[in-house]
Amino acid sequence: MPPGRSGTLWSSKMSMLQVYPGPTVPFDVNDEAKSFKMYCKYLPPIFSTPTGPFMNDLAALQSALFKFRDDRNWKQFHTLKNLIASVSIEAAELLELTQWKTDDEMLAAKSDPVYRQALQEECADVLMYLLLVADEAGFDLLDAAAAKLKKNEQKYPVGLAYGSAKKYTKLAEE
Numbered sequence: 001m002p003p004g005r006s007g008t009l010w011s012s013k014m015s016m017l018q019v020y021p022g023p024t025v026p027f028d029v030n031d032e033a034k035s036f037k038m039y040c041k042y043l044p045p046i047f048s049t050p051t052g053p054f055m056n057d058l059a060a061l062q063s064a065l066f067k068f069r070d071d072r073n074w075k076q077f078h079t080l081k082n083l084i085a086s087v088s089i090e091a092a093e094l095l096e097l098t099q100w101k102t103d104d105e106m107l108a109a110k111s112d113p114v115y116r117q118a119l120q121e122e123c124a125d126v127l128m129y130l131l132l133v134a135d136e137a138g139f140d141l142l143d144a145a146a147a148k149l150k151k152n153e154q155k156y157p158v159g160l161a162y163g164s165a166k167k168y169t170k171l172a173e174e
């Protein structure tokens with residue numbers, strides 16, 4: 001089926017993925033990555049699947065995000081400066097969820113469905129703006145994160161950093 005249909009359905013109870021209206025794509029539980037890749041091929045430009053394993057594919061999420069933006073003609077507002085500011089604003093909204101709470105209260109809040117929903121939404125906002133920043137600046141966010149992780153491994157060798165909260169510049173002082 002060519003892309004362009006509206007709407008998708010996902011049911012984790014099924015062993016098939018239904019692109020609606022469209023074909024039923026076989027879902028191989030032993031090869032989820034391949035199955036979802038196939039599924040994503042059939043994703044229409046407009047779809048309404050905010051949850052479900054297909055969103056484990058960052059590229060699919062990014063495509064949905066670009067479409068959301070372009071459908072609203074918002075790219076004109078998405079300068080690099082505005083997007084970076086938006087990451088910070090959303091991160092502050094995430095931080096706001098911790099305001100006046102102790103670590104123990106935060107632990108309890110994790111079980112509160114309303115709180116969990118707010119936490120998920122703010123994390124999602126940060127992620128989506130980060131994706132937009134990376135796109136506007138012209139780099140791949142996953143590659144950048146992988147490269148930074150490698151760098152952090154060098155800055156924080158296990159032998160020095162294990163169990164220590166010290167900044168890397170202070171690690172060698174012990």
Ligand SMILES: [Mg+2]
Pocket residue numbers: 090093121122125
């Ligand atoms: Mg927000």
